[in-house]
Amino acid sequence: MYTQAMDLPTPAHEQIAARGPMTLTEREWQAQFDAKLDRGDFIEAKDWMPDAYRRTLVRQISQHAHSEIVGMLPEGNWITRAPSLKRKAILLAKVQDEGGHGLYLYAAAETLGTSRDEMLDALHTGRAKYSSIFNYPTLTWADIGVIGWLVDGAAIMNQVPLCRCSYGPYARAMIRICKEESFHQRQGFESLLVLMRGTQAQRDMVQDAVNRWWWPSLMMFGPPDGESTNGGDSMKWGIKRIGNDALRQKFVDATVEQAKVLGVSLPDPDLRWNEARGHWDFGPIDWDEFKAVVGGHGPCNKERLATRVKAWNDGAWVRDAALAHARKREAREQRAAA
Numbered sequence: 001m002y003t004q005a006m007d008l009p010t011p012a013h014e015q016i017a018a019r020g021p022m023t024l025t026e027r028e029w030q031a032q033f034d035a036k037l038d039r040g041d042f043i044e045a046k047d048w049m050p051d052a053y054r055r056t057l058v059r060q061i062s063q064h065a066h067s068e069i070v071g072m073l074p075e076g077n078w079i080t081r082a083p084s085l086k087r088k089a090i091l092l093a094k095v096q097d098e099g100g101h102g103l104y105l106y107a108a109a110e111t112l113g114t115s116r117d118e119m120l121d122a123l124h125t126g127r128a129k130y131s132s133i134f135n136y137p138t139l140t141w142a143d144i145g146v147i148g149w150l151v152d153g154a155a156i157m158n159q160v161p162l163c164r165c166s167y168g169p170y171a172r173a174m175i176r177i178c179k180e181e182s183f184h185q186r187q188g189f190e191s192l193l194v195l196m197r198g199t200q201a202q203r204d205m206v207q208d209a210v211n212r213w214w215w216p217s218l219m220m221f222g223p224p225d226g227e228s229t230n231g232g233d234s235m236k237w238g239i240k241r242i243g244n245d246a247l248r249q250k251f252v253d254a255t256v257e258q259a260k261v262l263g264v265s266l267p268d269p270d271l272r273w274n275e276a277r278g279h280w281d282f283g284p285i286d287w288d289e290f291k292a293v294v295g296g297h298g299p300c301n302k303e304r305l306a307t308r309v310k311a312w313n314d315g316a317w318v319r320d321a322a323l324a325h326a327r328k329r330e331a332r333e334q335r336a337a338a
């Protein structure tokens with residue numbers, strides 16, 4: 001996977017331009033693209049696609065990749081403090097999975113002609129966003145269970161529809177990622193179930209963690225559909241299949257029932273079953289908090305970014321060594337072929 005960032009194929013649109021005058025007009029390319037979407041066919045890396053579609057995908061997939069990588073930080077923080085060997089092994093595996101998700105996704109975004117170095121530069125200089133949820137701190141061991149249950153649970157709701165997204169490489173990456181996210185959600189729930197069967201202090205710790213993570217988890221679905229700036233085009237292009245509000249409602253409906261099994265309460269006095277709608281009603285979300293955290297003013301934004309930049313700088317010698325090795329091998333192969 002590492003070499004992909006160093007040896008990028010020429011982007012499909014440049015290949016087309018390099019072939020000389022097009023045999024079809026741009027309008028005809030667009031018509032073919034639209035017909036593919038209508039048939040439900042995948043758009044593949046070498047297919048013609050509108051620039052705006054390509055840009056939207058690069059923004060979304062790279063943002064998703066950054067979220068996976070930054071998401072390793074709040075949990076990685078607890079690997080040395082997991083309460084048993086079993087929990088340590090599970091957490092270690094989960095954090096490694098998240099790293100793998102980031103790598104699949106960077107590879108998927110690279111097929112659109114943007115290099116991994118460019119994407120990482122955008123992250124490190126603060127131009128690219130990642131999920132706001134990872135800017136909250138993990139204060140106790142129960143936070144790790146709650147992240148699995150609520151944060152990975154919300155991620156699954158968001159990501160399952162992406163397995164049918166119109167861009168083939170993204171959809172295929174998501175199939176594998178969703179299988180692993182489902183394990184993450186279950187391990188979180190199981191870990192909380194064990195704590196809830198423990199002492200009163202353990203139950204209080206779980207409830208405190210649920211109180212802190214509930215609202216940020218609901219914010220993970222993004223602003224209401226009417227205010228979402230990218231939603232319309234993404235729907236039209238089959239990148240997004242279900243709106244933010246419908247996904248959020250689905251998550252609330254599933255989670256309320258799981259909270260009953262756990263024996264925790266959700267910190268929302270307006271939460272009640274609405275017979276007419278067939279869904280749980282919930283209270284207003286504090287979008288000012290969401291905007292502040294997305295805008296860089298969450299509790300851990302600076303710390304998360306500084307940790308990623310340090311990791312990138314500390315890893316420079318590995319990248320240099322890998323490049324030097326690749327150049328040597330190439331030179332050897334050229335000598336052998338001569």
Ligand SMILES: [Fe+2]
Pocket residue numbers: 068097098101177181
């Ligand atoms: Fe993940």
Ligand SMILES: [Fe+2]
Pocket residue numbers: 098152155180181184
């Ligand atoms: Fe996960």
